[in-house]
Amino acid sequence: KAGVTQTPRYLIKTRGQQVTLSCSPISGHRSVSWYQQTPGQGLQFLFEYFSETQRNKGNFPGRFSGRQFSNSRSEMNVSTLELGDSALYLCASSPGGGSSLISGANVLTFGAGSRLTVL
Amino acid sequence: AQSVSQHNHHVILSEAASLELGCNYSYGGTVNLFWYVQYPGQHLQLLLKYFSGDPLVKGIKGFEAEFIKSKFSFNLRKPSVQWSDTAEYFCAVKYMEYGNKLVFGAGTILRVKS
Numbered sequence: 058k059a060g061v062t063q064t065p066r067y068l069i070k071t072r073g074q075q076v077t078l079s080c081s082p083i084s085g086h087r088s089v090s091w092y093q094q095t096p097g098q099g100l101q102f103l104f105e106y107f108s109e110t111q112r113n114k115g116n117f118p119g120r121f122s123g124r125q126f127s128n129s130r131s132e133m134n135v136s137t138l139e140l141g142d143s144a145l146y147l148c149a150s151s152p153g154g155g156s157s158l159i160s161g162a163n164v165l166t167f168g169a170g171s172r173l174t175v176l
Numbered sequence: 177a178q179s180v181s182q183h184n185h186h187v188i189l190s191e192a193a194s195l196e197l198g199c200n201y202s203y204g205g206t207v208n209l210f211w212y213v214q215y216p217g218q219h220l221q222l223l224l225k226y227f228s229g230d231p232l233v234k235g236i237k238g239f240e241a242e243f244i245k246s247k248f249s250f251n252l253r254k255p256s257v258q259w260s261d262t263a264e265y266f267c268a269v270k271y272m273e274y275g276n277k278l279v280f281g282a283g284t285i286l287r288v289k290s
Binding site: 088092099100101102105107112113115147151153163164165166167168169170 | 210212218219220221222225266268274275276277278279280281282283
């Protein structure tokens with residue numbers, strides 16, 4: 058089956074602009090998580106959505122937001138971009154349901170990422 | 177605080193050498209443990225995982241890892257590396273009481289010389 062699809066793959070923005078990134082999860086997966094990957098900070102958790110609700114949130118400022126649609130597709134938005142927001146943004150999907158959380162079967166599958174450059 | 181430490185940032189080995197990458201995590205509660213690999217130009221892929229049971233888990237491409245609860249460790253091993261194992265390796269921990277999020281180590285870049 059198709060993997061996690063992220064669009065766009067590459068984009069360049071300038072400081073102060075905003076950006077929206079999109080993620081289509083694996084069919085049947087209801088949980089979508091977002092991570093930021095930078096050389097300095099590594100991989101950091103942004104947030105997780107499940108059934109259109111934010112279920113978990115990392116330590117990022119309010120400029121970073123997201124949402125999930127009824128078909129489980131997710132978007133994340135970064136407003137008022139700063140140079141430090143330049144990063145690879147990774148989306149991951151997982152089954153996400155209660156039983157899978159308990160059983161440990163809730164393995165994250167990652168997409169290829171969206172590489173954002175802020176000038 | 178939840179944290180994951182990977183002992184080496186860069187490792188260089190010759191083909192056929194044995195590999196062991198260290199990973200330690202904070203906190204003594206219930207955890208799920210993972211190793212992910214990122215080959216050059218490719219996305220993060222799951223190498224292996226531990227949820228419960230036998231602490232020695234086997235993954236793809238001949239990799240294995242051992243969970244030692246008393247040491248909060250989950251070290252990755254491979255008896256004989258190949259040039260194609262050149263990649264960045266990430267240890268990740270899911271702390272069950274904090275929900276469905278992974279805490280990643282800083283990563284170890286492995287270069288295998290042919």
